[in-house]
Amino acid sequence: MKTRGTTARMRSTVARWSNRMLRPFGARLVPLAKPWDEHFQRWIAKAKQNGMDPNDIGDAEWADDPLPHALERHYLPHIRPESRVLELGPGTGRLTRHLIGRCREMVLIDYSEFACEFLRDYLRGKNVSIHQVSTPRLPMVRSASVDFAVANGVFEHFDPEETLWWLTEFHRVLKPGGTAALNFANLMTPAGTEWLKKWSAEPGSRCIFRFYHPEMMGALACAAGFTSVRITTQESWVAYAELTKAAQAGV
């Protein structure tokens, strides 16, 4: 049986080769949309009509994601003006826009071609590199070259093995002593189980969210090599993980 990752990789290879063959005729395949692209497209269209930033519209639509709290408590404390920051799954840059002026450089990674293209325009002139990926691998990022890795609203969609692959890659690219911070869907609160019910539309269909017990996230972080794991839970369906790589090998 093919995995979703294998299918995505095959699609991307076929699309790349097809586009190479179509180039002499001035044509190209339009990329397959990813699940959140229609939200991003709607925010962008609405913002254009009203002369707004699409991310203000996104913040209002996704007000159930406590981003201001996460920024203040879990993300910004890890950023210094000299930091190189990697963000996984920036979407339209709802979080990115709060980080980019506070660090030296950002590396943005998303599997959505639409999001990557939007960000190239939105962040033009900023010290940022943007990479579209189809697997949990970052060959374009050197080992031990990143001070802080962050992902908001991303691990809540990953199956455990995908979480492990990404955490392993975060651990590789972080400098010794560097930190990764992310939020995830916590099943172990009443709000978490309500969130699962709300998003499990019909028997037989898969919920777009993946839920974790906080200890499960901790176990995956340890398996990826992190030596310091801080999990913060609260009443809401969202929990946070702040994971630090040992300052010296083996410590």
Ligand SMILES: C[S@@+](CC[C@H](N)C(=O)[O-])C[C@H]1O[C@@H](n2cnc3c(N)ncnc32)[C@H](O)[C@@H]1O
């Ligand atoms: C719910 S959106 C969150 C966007 C943004 N971080 C925010 O908080 O507004 C999830 C983001 O993760 C990206 N994403 C989801 N799965 C991914 C994967 N396997 N690899 C890379 N990016 C992924 C999506 O394209 C999207 O940009």
